[in-house]
Amino acid sequence: MFDHIIPTTTTADAQTALTIHAVTPAGFGKWLESQSDIHKSWIEANRFEGKRGTSLLLPSNDGKAASVVLGFENDAKSVWDFAALVSALPKGTYQFDATVTSDDELCERAMLGLYLGGYRFDRYRKIDAPQASFVRPANKAADRAENTARGIALTRDLINVPANDMGPVELAAAAQTLADEFSATITTIVGDDLETQNYPSIYAVGKGSDRAPRLIDMHWGDENAPRVTLVGKGVCFDTGGYDLKPASNMLLMKKDMGGAAQVLGLARMIMAAQLPVRLRVLIPAVENMVSGNAFRPSDIINTRKGVTVEVGNTDAEGRLVLSDALTEAASEDPEILLDFATLTGAARVALGLGLPALFSNNDDLANALQNTGIEMGDPMWRLPLWDDYRPMLESKIADTNNISSGPFGGAIIAALFLDRFAKGAKAWAHIDLMAWNPAGTPGRPEGGEAQGIRAAFKVISDRYGK
Template identity: 60%
Template sequence: ADAAHVRRIADGVFLTRDLVNTPTSDMGPDELEKAARVLAATHQAEVSVIMGDDLLKQNLPMIHAVGRASTNAPRLIDMLWGPPEAPKVTLVGKGVCFDTGGLDIKPSSGMLLMKKDMGGAANVLGLASMIMAARRNVRLRVLIPAVENSIAGNAFRPGDVLTSRKGITVEIGNTDAEGRLVLADALALADDEQPELLVDMATLTGAARVALGPDLPPFYTGDEVLASELSAASMAVEDPLWRMPLWRPYDAKLSSKIADINNVTSDGFAGSVTAALFLKRFVEKTPRWAHFDIFAWNPSDRAHGIAGGEAQGIRALERIISRRFG
C-alpha cells in the first residue's frame, strides 16, 4: 500500500467532512474564505477574493444578487496553485453557506440541513488538498462563490431578471434555485481560460436525491472519454457515481418570455437534468466539463463514515487527475 497516498486521500476526505459539518454560525462566507486561505497557505497557493459591491465592478452580478441580502458579504474565492505552464485544471464549488430559500422561503424542515449547502465548495477544497499534497503537474484553480441566501429588503425577488457575467439574462422563477445562479457566473469566468478539465460540484437539486438517493451522485458531461474515465474510476476506488444525460429536448423547459432563460422549469420534471442544462449554457469554450450534483451527507452511520458531511466523487476525480496529469 502507498501510505502517503492513503494519507492524502484521507486528509482531503476529512477536510470536506469537517467543513460540511460545521454549523453556519461558524462557517459563513467569511469562515469559508478563511478555510480556503489556510489550505492555500499549507501548500503555498495564492488566494484572491472579490467581495461585496466589487462583484458588480468585476462583472459577477449573479453572485452579488444571491448574496447581497446577508450581513455576511458575498464573495468569489479564487485559489491558484502550480506552475503557469502546466495543464489547467479548474474546480468550481457551490459555496452557499446557508440557504433559507430566499423570498421563496423553505419550510422549517427544509432548512435543517442547509448548513451543508456549501458541500460543493467543501468537496472541491478536499480535492484540491489531495492534488496539491501530491504535487500533481497541473495549474490548479479553485473558484468558490461563497454566499448566504438570506431574506432582507434588498433580497432578489421572483420575477426579477438578472444579467449574468456571460450576458445571458435570467428570469428568476424561484429564489430557492440560487445555486445555479452563483455557479453560472463562476463557470463563465472559468470557461474564459479554456482549462484542460473543468469540474463543478454542487448540492444543487432535491431531484437528484429522488432519482438516485443520497449515496449515488449523478454527474453530467458531454465528453464521452471523460464519462468513461469517471465511470471506471468510480468503480476502481469504490466512489459511487452515475452518469445522467444532458438531454437537449428538455432545454426548452427553461424558456422565458421576458429573458433568455428561466432559472427553473414550470412542470417540475427532470429537475437535476434541467439544472445541468442551465449550467451548460455558461460553458461554451471548454469541452472537458463535468457537473456533479452531490448530496455531501451521510443520512445515517455506515462503515466508511458516521452520519454527517461526506466527500462524494472526489476520490474518483483524484484518480483521473493523477493518471492524466501525473
C-alpha cells in the same frame, strides 16, 4: 488546519504490535486449517466465519491477546471493512500482515479505511478517540492513503461546521489556510466589488445577507502546465430566499456549501501529491437569505456571460452563483473543468443519497469519472444533458429562466442551465451530490461526506501525474 483530527496510526515498535490477519471469506477455510487448535476452538466458540467487516481477537496460550483476524472482500468496498477495525479493537497497537502490506492497492485501501475509521468531528463536544493504534507501513501506499484521508477529512469538517461559524468569511478563511499550506495564491472579490467586477449573479443572490458574498479564486502550480479548474457551490446557508423552505428542509442547509468543501478537499489532494497541473479553484460563497435587500421571484438578473435570467424561484440559487463562476472558469479554456454542487433534490429522488449524478459534455471525461468511481467505491452515475428539455428553461422576457416550466427532470434541467455557462472548457463535468451521510457506518459517520473526489483525483492523477 481542519483535517488535524484524522490520523489514528502510529510508528510504534512493530516488535510489540499484534498482527492483523486479513482473510477473505473465500480463503477463510484454508486459513483456518493452518491455525493452532486453540485458535480453531476459539474461532468456533465465537462463531466467527470471516464475513466481511467482522473481526475477532485471538488469544495466546496464556490467555493474552495474540493477534486479530479480519474478514474482508478484496474489492472497492474493502475500505469500509478495514474502517470497522478502528472502533472494534481494544486498546493496543496493531499491524497488518504481509497479505496487506505486500499488495500496493490493498494496502492503500486498508490504510485509508483506518484513517477514515478514526475520523471524528469534535469541535463542539468531546468525543473519545479510538483506543487502538496502528503501525503505519513505510511505503507509498500509506502515503497516498493519508493524502486522500486528509482531503476527505477537510471536506467533512467544512460541511459539519454550522453556518454561524461557517459563513462566506470563514469559508474564505479556510481556503486561505489551505492556500498558505501549499504556497498557492488566492484572491477574494467581496460585496459590491462583485457587481463592479462583473459577477452580478453571485452578488444578486448574496446581497440579501448581512454577511457579504464573495468569490474565492485560488491558483496553484506551473502556469504552463495543463489547466484543471474546480468550481464549488458555496451557499453557506440556504433559506430558499423568498421561496422559503419549510423548516424540515432547512435543517441540513448548513451543508449547501458541500460543493465548495468537495473542491477544497480535492485541491488539497492535488497539491499535496504535487501533480503537474495548473490548478484553479473558484468558489462563489454566499448566503441565500430573506431581507429587504434580497432578490425576489420574477426579478431579472444579469450574469457574467451577459445572459439575462428571470428568477422563477429563489430557491434555485445555486445554479445562479455557479453561472458566473463557470463563465470565468471556462474563459481560460481548461483541459478539465469540474463543478461540484448540492444542487437538486431531483438528483436525490432519481439516484438516492449515496450516488451523485454526473453530467458532462465530454464522453471520455464522463466515462473515466463513472468507471473509476465504481472501481474505487466512490461512485457517481451519468445522466444525460438532454437537448429536448432545453426549451423548458425559456423565458418570455429574459434569455432564460432559472427553473423549468414543468415539474419533471429537475436535475437535468439544472445541468442544462449550467451547460450554457461552461461553454469553452474542453471537458466539463457537473457533479450533483448530497454531501451528507444520514446514518453512521464504519468510516462514514453521520454528517458531512466527500463524494466523488477520490474518483476525480484518480482521473486527474492518471491523466497528468505520470
